[in-house]
Amino acid sequence: MKTHTESEENYIKALYHLGGDQPVSNGDLAQRIGAKGSSVTQAVKRLGQKDLVNVVPYKGVQLTQQGIRLAKSILRKHRLWETFLVDKLGFGWDEVHPLAEQLEHIQSEELVDRLFKFLGSPKHDPHGDPIPERDGQMPPVLGQPIGAFTTGAEIRIVRVEDAGTEFFDQLETMNINLGNTYEIRAISAFDSSVELGSSTGSFWLSQSMCANIYAIQS
């Protein structure tokens, strides 16, 4: 596997995020990358010459098989580094993303493999997102939004959306962490907020909080 520039890798990542294997528009890509459309046009042309994407002018860009493989390998690195930063260095959920964006560009298969082992061969990162395996396989995406359960259900938090600093702060102050278990005590018919109960008491979660927190029945 050849070596790519950081910019190239960022485009691949963005493409994967926005469309997976589906075509993505120039505009959406530009927005995601934070560059102007004209820059994107050029960039994807370069990617096309390396067979990482297929470009249909005026129509959209689509990752090739090779592009998808690269995207997954970057995502793997990103999520492994996030795991490292949280589990080993004690960073908070909301702090790790920008750091992982730098670390994900480090080139070394060997390093990734060793890091993976060092972290205990994790299947999911600290947010509960699946970490692609070496061969590109994806572990399952866990859970469903808390609002999707019914009263009386026993649930365990398994994943949270990356919905920004304020969201993570709120989780922190409410002491909500992956692995926590609760009982669904009530669901408001008025505003869809949910009452969660545990051994230490109970509290209400707003609908928008619930929408970003995923759980499984336990």
Add this chain to the structure above:
Amino acid sequence: MKTHTESEENYIKALYHLGGDQPVSNGDLAQRIGAKGSSVTQAVKRLGQKDLVNVVPYKGVQLTQQGIRLAKSILRKHRLWETFLVDKLGFGWDEVHPLAEQLEHIQSEELVDRLFKFLGSPKHDPHGDPIPERDGQMPPVLGQPIGAFTTGAEIRIVRVEDAGTEFFDQLETMNINLGNTYEIRAISAFDSSVELGSSTGSFWLSQSMCANIYAIQS
């Protein structure tokens, strides 16, 4: 502290390595960086505009105080990452340098501080080289070449020069590691090789091996 390009940081590192706070010639710098003299002329001009170096055309380039501070912070990161790779991920001595060259460019004070603590606040890296402290202070450079001791001395290996893969391989096969203790049994008057003894037996070390292995009296 502003953010610098990788290229800039590489020049600063090279400058520090070659001259410390002393002027360095264009040629030496070019050789170290692996670029042509003309590229170096341009590069140092850019560094000069950022007050990282003082340039005297046709005479040489010299790090400023600010440049030295930056150089040390990069070296700190380099050696902390090397420590991480060896101590935590189990890499061998000779494998870590190129990886650390990538990792040393990651920008985050916070990350460095946490990594430092995670590694047990080390003063020296896996080769025994001093790790600059946060404030730029340098721990002592340890030991003297094995050839500098006299017969009968009890010594402990504290540092090895980065003298290439073959050297490290030789250390490996001879099972020589930092912390090992030996007695100087004999020094050849013919070729300056040295006989080292331990509880498990004794062996001879060539003069050029000795020159790259540093020890202290223990």
Add this chain to the structure above:
DNA sequence: CTTTTATTTTAGGCAAAGCTAAAAATTATT
């Protein structure tokens, strides 16, 4: 089914970093 609007591409510029080849300055040698 045109015309207006929105999106995308082209054209031309700029900065970082590298290169080669030629000119200038320094150092070394008669």
Add this chain to the structure above:
DNA sequence: AATAATTTTTAGCTTTGCCTAAAATAAAAG
């Protein structure tokens, strides 16, 4: 001290990657 040899700089070119402004195309609206 004058010339030869070496080193350094300048000049001009290349690629990546971004920009703005203008032209071209596609999509939406009348």
